[in-house]
Amino acid sequence: MSKSNSLLKYFDSKYPDSPKYRQSFSKYLPYLESVLNSSDLYKKNLILERLIIPERSIKFRINWVDDKGKVRVNRGYRVQMNSNLGPYKGGLRFNKDVDEDTFMFLAFKQIFKNCLTGLPLGAGKGGADLDPKNLSDNEMMQFCQSFMLEMHRYIGQLTDVPAGDMGVGSREIGYMYAYYRKINNVFTGTMTGKSVENGGSKLRTEATGYGLIYFVNAMLEKMGEDWKDKKCLLSGAGNVSLHAAEKILEFKGKVLSLSDSGGVIYSKKGFTKKDLEKIKKQKLVEKLSLEKIAASGDFEYKKGKKPWDFEADIALPCATENELDESDAKKLIENGIRIVAEGANMPCSSEAIDLFQKKKVLFVPDIAANTGGVYVSGLEITQNATFQNWGTKKVDKLLKETMENIHEKCISEGQEKNYVNYEKGAIKYAFKRIAESMLNDGVV
Structure with missing residues (x-):
């Protein structure tokens, strides 16, 4: 049996009912195995076998009372994946469809993402199976307090530092x-x-969206190009996609699309700065659907559609897991796409990624492309610890420099003949860093 097969068999014995986690692990495995084969110590000390099992996985009940006096019950989770490099670090997600599998795959990815920042951060992820839609402010406060009543015993500035994520x-x-x-x-x-x-x-x-564009900007600079008239397709209409769109316009690129669960809002000539400000206000503050926003402006709305049907240079999936599948990838390639960078966590299916790489479309995985958020979270920890509050220019400068550094790290491990495999580069660079740290710690 090959090493890859034996590792997958080992994974399946530990997680027989974890399709999302398995998808993530199996996609990483060829690159992880190439690193394992470079060191007998990695294999002897079972670095990967230890890495895929969290140091701690916590599940708890959340009892709370809604505005009608009805008792409600939800499940809470915190997967504390790895603390070799620092305190567990990763977001909290409130979404009705989450389960332990969701947080296992997200926490596993967080290891690699946090490694790439260069900061002393471990990895974790958590949240609850709560649907935050239509909750009043008071109901959300009641839920958050009940969530923290249990969560507080597992976290701390030197132990586990949660942040926000989808729904938080x-x-x-x-x-x-x-x-x-x-x-x-x-x-x-x-x-x-x-x-x-x-x-x-x-x-x-703004950090995740801005960081995404700073990474793509580094790619364009390496190609000897800039953003002028580059046509960009974005999915999602939350903080990541809207702030990414904001930065694209600042760089003189064109944003053609945004999307939500109902469909796609599209502008062939590209959204203007004024358009984007209006959409941000209506979506983030007034909580309107894109269908209603489109009806109030000069935009095309395609109900039930995805944003991948149009001609463009750059595609940035910023919505949710597996939103861009193999058929979407084929459409993008036919329409001349050159760069795909993941703003969301695992938005591209394994088949879509394989096709992009086969056709030499530059593909950037989430662990590199959307690292800006956790990096600025790390800066927030530093500012809190030293009782400082840094200015916008300083934080923005550090964010841009870090995304450019991550780009170079990916190239250092991912350069191939006439092509940069950013996925390979990101995974190998991060895995080497965490593997060396685990070796230095011994078996603990």
Whole structure:
């Protein structure tokens, strides 16, 4: 039996019912195996076998009462995956469809993402099976307080530092962190993604989207090109996609699409800055659907469609897992796509990624492309620990430099003849860093 097959068999024996985690692990495995084969010590010390099992996986019940006085019950999760490089670090996601498999695959990816930042950060992920839609502010506060009533015993600034993710923004972080302070009677950097007024970092909300574009900008510079008139397709209409779109316009590129669960809003000539400001306000503040937004503006709306049917140079999937499949990849390639960079976590199926790489479309995985968010979270920890609040220009400068550094790290391990395999480069560079740290720690 080959080493790859034996590792997959080992994985399946540990996680027989984890399709998302298995998809992520099996996609990484060929690159991980090439690193394992470079060192007998990695194999002897079972580095990968240890890495795929979390140091701790916590499940708990969340009881709370809604505005009608009805008792509600949800499940909470925190997967504390690896702490070799620092305290567990990763977001909290509130979504009705999450389960332990969701957080296992996200926490596994977080190891590699955090390694690439260069910061001393471990990896974790968590959240709850809550549908945040249509909850009042009071109901969300009640839920967040009940969530933290259990969660507080497992986290701390030197232990585990959660942040926001899908369904968890600065409002939810604020409710949770305030309750953490009340329970523990301390003010520390135990959570990131806080509002600036409550100790958060400037640009934390924008960081993932901005960082994504800074990475693609580094790619274009390597190709001897710039953003002028580059046509970009974006999915999603949340913080990542909207702030990525904002930065694209700043660089003189064209944003042709945004999407939500209902469909796609499209502009053949590209959204203007004024258009984008209006969409941001209506989507993020007024919580309108793109269908309603399109009806109030000069935009085309395609109900039930994805944004991958149009001609473009760059595609940035920023919505959710497996939103871009093999058939979408074929359409993009036929329409002349040259760069695909993942703004969301695992938005491209394995088959889509394989096709992009086969056709020499430059593909950047989530662990490299959307690292800006966790990097600025790391800066927030530093600012809290030193009782400082850095200016926007300083944070933006550090973010841009870091995304450019991550780009170089990917090239160092992913350069092939006439092609850069960014997926291979990101995974190999990160795995070498965590593997060496685990060797240095011995078997613990």
